[in-house]
Amino acid sequence: MTSPTPVVPTSDASEVFPPTLREVMLRPQWLGVLALSLIVAGVFAWLGQWQLGRAVIVNPVEPGETEIVQPLADIAGPGEYLPEPLVGQRVEASGTWIADDFLIVSSRYNDGVEGYWVTGQLRLDETAVPTSIAVAIGWAPTLEDAEAAVTELDATAAGEPATITGRLISDEGPVTPPRGADPFTMTRMSPAALLSQWHSADGIDVYRPYLASQTAAAGLDDIDSPAPDEGSGINWLNLFYAAEWAVFAGFAFYFWYRLAKDAWEKEVEDLEDAAAGAANGGG
CATH class of the missing domain: 1.10.287 (Helix Hairpins)
Known part of the structure; x- marks a missing residue:
């Protein structure tokens, strides 16, 4: 009698190798x-x-170039943004003051002292379309002084021709008035905000930057407006954006x-x- 042959178990499952990341x-x-x-x-x-x-900046402004007075029309046009190299450029503009559009902007500092700016709408001469630029005329230490200057300007300067020399500065942008303040209070020098309160503004073109006069009207102090720092020819903000991309x-x-x-x-x-x-x- 023979003994049974032992059965060797087998497996039908083959070994599976996982794929590589590649x-x-x-x-x-x-x-x-x-x-x-x-x-x-x-x-x-x-x-x-x-x-x-x-x-x-391919063509940076030459040192001292901003201090050479240029005609306003040669630097910027109405509705145009002011290129960074030209911020603070001294310009000259001639026109006529518009009555009842002398307005006050608060929170203005002169040599570290807080006060007020008196502003006006200057309707420019020799333009194909009626065109205006907002002008910061001068600084006052108190609201009473600023209001007195507005009254004087409305009585003596409105409708009169004027030639203004000063620095061309970018719009600061409108902001909401402080809580509890008069809704027409302005704390930023913004031609857009001024335009909304001008009485004579229908159908006109307006400059986006404003003009800070170097010589104040009677009863006001000259606005402290030093020459801009000379840049390096590099816009660091745009350089940062390029690195972000x-x-x-x-x-x-x-x-x-x-x-x-x-x-x-x-x-x-x-x-x-x-x-x-x-x-x-x-x-």
């Missing part, structure tokens, strides 16, 4: 995401280059890498869980 990245769907990331990064790179081009372009590639890696890690984890389940089931 293999996952080379799959069509992730190559498609990479192509999209390249497009996004290219747009960001173009924006960075554009900002970089604006950061370097470069970071965003790099993030577009990181976003693709992170998504592909997450998908790879999940696939490896699923394979390990399946293998563990098969081993437990076989046991």
Whole structure:
């Protein structure tokens, strides 16, 4: 009598090797995401280059150039933003003061002392379309002094021709009046805010920057307006923006890498869980 032949157990399951990260990245769907990331990064790179081009001032103002008085029309036009190199440029403008449009702006400092500016609407001469520029005429230490100057200007200067020399300065932007203050109170020198209160403003063009007169009217002090600091020919804010766009372009590639890696890690984890389940089931 012969003994039975022993049965050697066999396994039909073949060993499964997980994919590598490189293999996952080379799959069509992730190559498609990479192509999209390249497009996004290219747009960001173009924006960075554009900002970089604006950061370097190709034709900077020569030292002392802002102190040479220029005709207003040669520096800026109505409705135009004032280029940074020209902020503080001394200009000359001729026109006529408009009656009832002498207004007060508070929170103005002269040599560190808070006070008020008296402003006016100067209707410029020799323009094809009626055009005005806001002028800061002078500084007063108290509201009473400023109001007295307005009364005097309305009585003596309104309708009279004037030639003003001063610095051309960018609009400070309107702000909401302080809580509890008169709703017409202005604390920023903003031609837009002044325009909303001018009585004679229908159908006119207006300069975005304003003119700070170097010589005050009677009863007011001259406005402290020193020469602007001479720049380095580099706009640091635009340079910062250019660096930001470069970071965003790099993030577009990181976003693709992170998504592909997450998908790879999940696939490896699923394979390990399946293998563990098969081993437990076989046991």
